[in-house]
Amino acid sequence: MRLKDKVAIVTGGANGMGRSTAVLFAREGAKVVVGDVDDAAGAKLAAEVEAAGGTLTYQRCDVSDEAQVAALVATAERVFGKLDTIFNNAGIEQQVTPSHEVTADLFDRVIGINLKGTFFGCKHAIPALLRNGGGTIVNNSSVSAFANVGGNISYASSKGAIMSMTRVLAIEYARRNIRVNAINPGVIDTDMNRRNKALSTDPDAVEEKWRTITPMGRMGTGEEIAETVLYLASDQSSFVTGIGLLIDGGRVAT
Ligand SMILES: NC(=O)c1ccc[n+]([C@@H]2O[C@H](COP(=O)([O-])OP(=O)(O)OC[C@H]3O[C@@H](n4cnc5c(N)ncnc54)[C@H](O)[C@@H]3O)[C@@H](O)[C@H]2O)c1
Numbered sequence: 001m002r003l004k005d006k007v008a009i010v011t012g013g014a015n016g017m018g019r020s021t022a023v024l025f026a027r028e029g030a031k032v033v034v035g036d037v038d039d040a041a042g043a044k045l046a047a048e049v050e051a052a053g054g055t056l057t058y059q060r061c062d063v064s065d066e067a068q069v070a071a072l073v074a075t076a077e078r079v080f081g082k083l084d085t086i087f088n089n090a091g092i093e094q095q096v097t098p099s100h101e102v103t104a105d106l107f108d109r110v111i112g113i114n115l116k117g118t119f120f121g122c123k124h125a126i127p128a129l130l131r132n133g134g135g136t137i138v139n140n141s142s143v144s145a146f147a148n149v150g151g152n153i154s155y156a157s158s159k160g161a162i163m164s165m166t167r168v169l170a171i172e173y174a175r176r177n178i179r180v181n182a183i184n185p186g187v188i189d190t191d192m193n194r195r196n197k198a199l200s201t202d203p204d205a206v207e208e209k210w211r212t213i214t215p216m217g218r219m220g221t222g223e224e225i226a227e228t229v230l231y232l233a234s235d236q237s238s239f240v241t242g243i244g245l246l247i248d249g250g251r252v253a254t
Contacts, residue, residue: 012090134177186248
């Protein structure tokens with residue numbers, strides 16, 4: 001088991017790739033704390049993991065609220081005694097909109113959850129990781145930090161900035177035994193993309209476009225993302241810090 005006796009936090013872990021990661025972490029021996037705003041899905045996940053013999057606690061946490069993120073980290077330490085790793089995964093999409101029509105409110109909302117939420121996760125996890133003698137942070141950026149299709153300026157900006165944040169923290173804490181990395185998923189089959197597709201006037205064309213821009217010709221799965229997060233969170237990647245790992249079916253190679 002690659003995370004035996006480790007304590008892990010997954011934000012946005014009630015659905016999508018966060019959920020797949022929380023399930024894999026628990027299967028690999030971690031005690032998992034999931035923070036999300038979807039309480040029904042969080043409670044269902046906790047029951048499923050416990051029924052399968054794993055350990056998972058769900059706590060409501062809106063990552064754009066600093067106090068709630070601090071409380072999530074405090075729960076991990078209070079309930080399980082320490083923190084070894086955090087996957088800052090919670091994020092929302094921006095509906096495709098011409099950039100000159102994006103309102104300040106929309107921009108603030110996406111940045112508030114995706115970027116500030118990741119910052120709060122890092123900021124509050126780091127003292128706990130230092131108390132633990134070290135640990136790992138994995139931030140969920142996106143292929144959008146490198147390759148884009150346009151029309152999602154707040155989302156792409158948040159994901160680009162997460163790459164910068166990851167590098168800053170990797171350098172700052174490298175000698176204190178905290179490794180900080182990011183993942184850059186391509187098009188993954190989750191509710192986020194189901195919502196993106198549903199908003200289009202031609203959903204079939206949207207899906208065809210996703211296949212066309214991805215050399216492997218398909219969407220990735222949450223399970224494929226989870227395996228990569230596990231690699232970066234665990235000792236398997238012990239000399240890896242400050243990177244963004246593309247999981248994109250070859251998209252950025254084109
Ligand atoms: N799906 C993709 O193709 C794709 C590609 C690259 C990156 N990502 C990133 O992966 C992450 C997960 O996305 P997903 O595709 O699994 O989406 P998803 O919508 O399936 O899951 C996102 C989860 O985050 C939760 N969430 C939303 N706002 C929150 C908040 N304020 N506080 C806490 N939790 C919140 C949701 O309730 C949900 O459980 C996001 O950061 C997303 O930007 C997704």
